[in-house]
Amino acid sequence: MTINNKLSADGKQLVISIDERFDFSLHQQFRDSYNSLTTQELTYILDLSQTEYMDSSALGMILLLKDHVQLHAGHLIISKPSDTVRKILEIAQFQRLMTIE
Amino acid sequence: MSPSQKLALVVDDSKMQCKLLSVLLEEENYRVVVANDGASGVQMYIDHQPDLVLMDINMPIMDGFEATRRIKKFSGVGNLAPIIFITSMDSEQAFIKSVDAGGDSILVRPFTPNVFKAKIKSMQRISDLVEQVKGLQQEQQNDAELAEKMMSNVIEARNFALDKIGVIKKPATIFSGDIQLSALCPNGDLHVLLGDFTGHGLRSSIGAIPVTETFRAMTKKGFSILEIIAQINRQMHTLLPGDLFFAASFASISEHEKSAYIFNAGLPDGYLFNEGAKIIQQFASTHPPLGILPQLLPDAQLEVIQVKSNDRIVFITDGIVEARNPPGELFGFPRFEKAAIEGIENKDLISCVLRELDDFCQHCEQEDDISLVDIPCSGWKKIKITNKVAIPEGFSEEDNYFGIPQGALPTWSYHLHLTGKLLKTVNPIPLVMSQINDLEGAGEHWQSLYTILTELFINALDHGVLELNSSLKDSAEGFSQYFNERAKRLDKLAGNVINAPNDFVRISLKYFPLSHGGKMVINIKDSGQGFEVLDVIKDNSIAMNDGLKLSGRGVELVNQLCDTLEYQEKGTLVTASYIWHV
The missing domain is CATH 3.40.50.2300 (Response regulator)
Structure with a gap:
């Protein structure tokens, strides 16, 4: 299992955790982790604390998630990226588009 | 059988x-x-x-x-x-x-x-x-090879100054998701783009065609690099699906201003190297890749730097620093920088970087497209400044070689009066040039006219309407200070709705056909306070002779291109005439 998704008990927060490698091979699995959720005003937390490698298609996948979140008036937070991953997010200036903490 | x-x-x-x-x-x-x-x-x-x-x-x-x-x-x-x-x-x-x-x-x-x-x-x-x-595989391979050949004909073969700009292009598959473009502006500036579409292969190279067309057409019409970036962003946002985007670095280099404008949207740091192979400056990404947002971020702006003629600007895509060797280590920035420095010292950056990369990777399978552009800050083309018309031997002024009838009326005239906010949002020069092209057809001789119009308009806007002091541009620090101040005053101008009609620049053109060419009389009037023309010009010409000043080249250049150049009404009205022969 390379993607874990957990909905909080109160149903207001979805945590999607990614394994070491975040790349195109996770495309379908990543989409499936959120696609069926249509609850409004949900907080989506993308946990990248375990992720060591991320390619540009992963950035594209994050953008698709962002579209989904916006469509349902939710909130997206990228959580605890490692230094390498943070560098990639910074080059793409994603901190201008979403919350990274 | x-x-x-x-x-x-x-x-x-x-x-x-x-x-x-x-x-x-x-x-x-x-x-x-x-x-x-x-x-x-x-x-x-x-x-x-x-x-x-x-x-x-x-x-x-x-x-x-x-x-x-x-x-x-x-x-x-x-x-x-x-x-x-x-x-x-x-x-x-x-x-x-x-x-x-x-x-x-x-x-x-x-x-x-x-x-x-x-x-x-x-x-x-x-x-x-x-x-x-x-x-099927064979058929696909044939199709792909044909398509790739056509694409590179459309895209790279028409690049400008290919002999001067060094390029590395190593696609991971037949198709590259990376593109390198270069084009010459009407005023002799150089525009360069290095871009990387998400992923690689055919899927990612499709977007290269519209990007190329936009980049070339807008550069040719005289749009500024930021206007081109904004348009490519809009276009990519409309054309590309949500998870595809375009990371790119842009440079606009002016040989005669000795300056460069840089914009990096999502690529690794770009570099400015000096003649001694030292890294003078790095250009970090300041904007998300193009195609993600419907419009550029409101604070999107170019980095303005001063360059010397032997400096070079180098852009790379992430394929270089992320190339792996057999144990799986990354090539990385330190190895790249070392190779680039060694390359510049040996006057061949491209071969040196390629060699180091090959030695490191040892035929490991290449995961991503690898590309680099190495742009010298001068030497691609000298703008022609000896454009004053020489009367051929055997003709005297009285022979009326050009057949200018005294007191003749122009065959057409054109006026554009821009006020308030439009002075910030509209670049009138491409508009004017396109009118001229529509009326009189395209021609080499419009290049100088473009330069004259651009310089005079910018003078009217900067020193007239915005009241910026050009002496700020004399030092390296002042140079970027000047551009920051300019952006600030433009914003203020755009925000001032009530007095908008009071701020204006008016451009008028009159066209006189001549028997062996033509004459364009240009009038540019601005709403500013004016300046002491003589002082500025005297000041400039002294400084020019001393080779000290960075500003004031504009007027000098226009003076060389024009037949006559005259400032009136305390410097708020300039009249220039430009004659060409065909």
Whole structure:
């Protein structure tokens, strides 16, 4: 299992955790982790604390998630990226588009 | 023999068996050739390249397993060369050994003719499928190669100054998701783009065509680099699906202003190297890749730097720093910088970086497209400044070579009066140039006119309406201070709705056809306070002679291009006339 998704008990927060490698091979699995959720005003937390490698298609996948979140008036937070991953997010200036903490 | 008839090879030391199998095969419409031992079986296979091989196991000279191994080795990976073992050894061991040797199926004696024929058919079905896949693969490869050839013709072959700009382009597949573009502006500035679409292969190179067209067309019409970036962003946002985007670095280099404008949206740091191969500055990404947001971020702005003529600007995509060696380490920034510095010291950055990269990767499979552009900050083209018309020998002024009738009326005139916010949002020069092109057709001689108009308009806006002092541009720090202040005042101007009509720049053109060319009289009036023209020009010309000043080149350049240049009304009105002959 390379993607874990957990909905909080109160149903207001979805945590999607990614394994070491975040790349195109996770495309379908990543989409499936959120696609069926249509609850409004949900907080989506993308946990990248375990992720060591991320390619540009992963950035594209994050953008698709962002579209989904916006469509349902939710909130997206990228959580605890490692230094390498943070560098990639910074080059793409994603901190201008979403919350990274 | 019909062309569709297949060929089978029967390898068996028993002539009886060979005869029997041949008959059955012929009933299935095969032609048959026969060998009686493994070694001659291999030779027959090489000579005839049959569609099917029936192989006995126990034979003199060379057994069936060895013959099969040799045949499979000869036919190579990706070709099926179907081999069926025919044996009476009904053991698990024989079955496993025959598959290990490369056999595709096994048939154990005794069998009825119908079982035999069914086996042949099923084997034929598999080999037909393999052929079909191979055909499709070949077709796809041909199409891809053709498409790639056409794309690179459209995209790279028309790049400007290819002999001066160094390029590395190593696609991971036939198609590259990276593009390098260069084009010359009407005023002699150079625009360069290095871009990287998400992913690689055909899917990611499709967007290269619209980007190329926009980049070229807008550069040619005289749009600024930021306007071009904004347009490419809008275009990519409309065209690309949500998860595809375009990371790119842009440079606009002005040889005559000795400055460069840089914009990095999502690529690794770009570099400015000096003549001594030292890294003077790095350009970090300041904006998300293009195509993600419908508009550029409101604070999107260019980095303005001063460059010396032997400086060079280098852009890279992440494929270089993320290239891996066999143990899986990344090439990384330090190795890249070291190679680049060594390259510049040896006057060949491209070969040096490529060599270091190859030594490091050692034929490891390349995961991403690798590319780099190396742009010298001068030397691609000198703008022609000796454009004053020389009267050919044998004509005197009185001969009226150009046939300018005294007091003649212009055949057309054109006025554009921009006020308030439009002074910030609209670049009038491409508008004006496109009118001229529509009325009088395209021509080389418009290049100088473009430069005259641009310089005079910017002077009117910057020193007239915005009241910026050009002496700020005299020092390196002042240079960027000037541009920051300019952006600030433009914002203020755009925000001032009530007094908007009071701030204006008016451009007027009058066109007089001449018998061997034409004359354009340009009037530019601004709403500013004016300035002491004589002081500025005197100041400039002293400084120019001392080679000290960075500002003031504009007026000097325009003066050289124009037939006459005159400031009136305290410097708020400038009249220039430009004559050309064809």
